[in-house]
Amino acid sequence: MAETTTLDRPAPPASSGPALLSVRDLQAWYGESHILHGMNFEVRTGEVVTLLGRNGAGKTTTLKSVMGIIGKRTGAINFDGHDISRAASDKIAKRGIAFCPEERGIFASLDVRENLMLPPQVRPGGLSLEQIFELFPNLRERLKSQGTKLSGGEQQMLAIARILRTGARFLMLDEPTEGLAPVIIQQIGHTIARLKKEGFTILLVEQNFRFAATVADRYYVVEHGKIIDGFANAELEANMDKLHTYLGV
Amino acid sequence: MSINIQALLAQLLVGLINGSFYALLSLGLAVIFGMLNIINFAHGALYMMGAFCAYFLLNLFGIGYWWALILAPLIVGAFGMLMERTLLQWLSGLDHLYGLLLTFGVALIIQGLFQNYFGSSGLPYAIPDELKGGMNLGFMFLPIYRGWVVAFSLVICLLTWYLIERTRLGANLRAATENPTLVRAFGINVPRMITLTYGLGVGLAALAGVLSAPINQVRPLMGADLIIVVFAVVVIGGMGSIMGSIITGFTLGVIEGLTKYFYPEASNTVVFVLMVLVLLVKPSGLTGRAS
């Protein structure tokens, strides 16, 4: 059952410095179905790294595995000098990883303020409510609304905003632009760029590589539960043809 | 027919008292169901343990009613948390049926043990001195202890509602009811929260047990009789809402009381008739979420 797994291609060039997150031979299962077959990648402090790949490739599963919310996972996951491959998800969050799930995960039984205040602070230095409202002015007016009564875009902002409060410096964002209008995608792009400037490290999952190109330092391509390629943003143009084949667009 | 106001009010009061117990118990059941997804059939046995706890505190340690109101819920709640850690936690993710069967079995064991040592007859528990006697309200005579039970239960129910619907802790609880995985991934210790929630629900049952001790005596099967009606109340109200279980609990107690006055023959069955009617019209209960 254990396939020997290595990168099919050499690891992509990356900005120097030690890896904040390093994933080696990650395998993951939902019940009996074996989804990840040996993922290898890393994210360095301050980088924005994007996972690209078709539907069902295993991008979300990768984030869930790092977060520790999947049935079974094996391999080495190292974060900030600690092995988190066997830790429970609340302990992983406390190490400073924050997760914004694909389906956004806004709670219907909580109002916007409660949604915003839900994730506990794991580190000092999270954004204050004022700073959050400066990033997402819409939220200030909607504090009393039921979380799920917000528009899709507002819910996405809320989902990002609430993890910025926690002080976590490593964010995993799963398709934050999915199904949103261009102007909101732009706003989320600005937010990510701004977070990057402030030193956050971000692991992003995106189908929309035109959007990703505006914020990412590096890309990995995921297919059938493996990383099959990777390159830096500067090499994006040169890799366009390959990318089109990989993503089938 | 001529209405005897005195008798009617007396039955109303009995109804309100029963309603207090229904509300406290169905509230606990709803909280437990929301968080653990378990239909806690042991609830009646735990209610009985609350009453016995008060009895032991008094007769073994000379600790009276007022302390029992605090200690019994804590002691029985701790027992519940132990039960959650050792038994119930392994059922997470399984069908409701497993939790129901397990807690039913636990209830039978607890009740069997108590029956073995104490028989089936009731042990007396005196009304505390401060609450003895009655008040003449002009239109009726109100035994103080009974008035106290209704008022205190109502306060506890509303406090529980406030805790869950209006506080930070309650927000964590509501969120974890919706999506425990994500809440845990935010760094909240959800398993500990589940244990405490079970403790809270059980503590409410034990508190009801203490309140009932001076009225109904302390009997091993006191909970077994009551819990059947409480489950009907829960079915009628639905598991979905905290306020819903409180209101349904009190309302059904009152309806039962009124039935006792107007048509006593039906007083033991009226709740079940209502349950059938509600199930026909709205299977998820009056305040329940459709599942």
Ligand SMILES: Nc1ncnc2c1ncn2[C@@H]1O[C@H](COP(=O)(O)OP(=O)(O)OP(=O)(O)O)[C@@H](O)[C@H]1O
């Ligand atoms: N809860 C689950 N149970 C069983 N299989 C699952 C589950 N979630 C996902 N899968 C399967 O795992 C594979 C990878 O899914 P994943 O969600 O990681 O893909 P993805 O790359 O995020 O896709 P998308 O771009 O559509 O979000 C898919 O084949 C999917 O069918």
Ligand SMILES: [Mg+2]
């Ligand atoms: Mg996905």
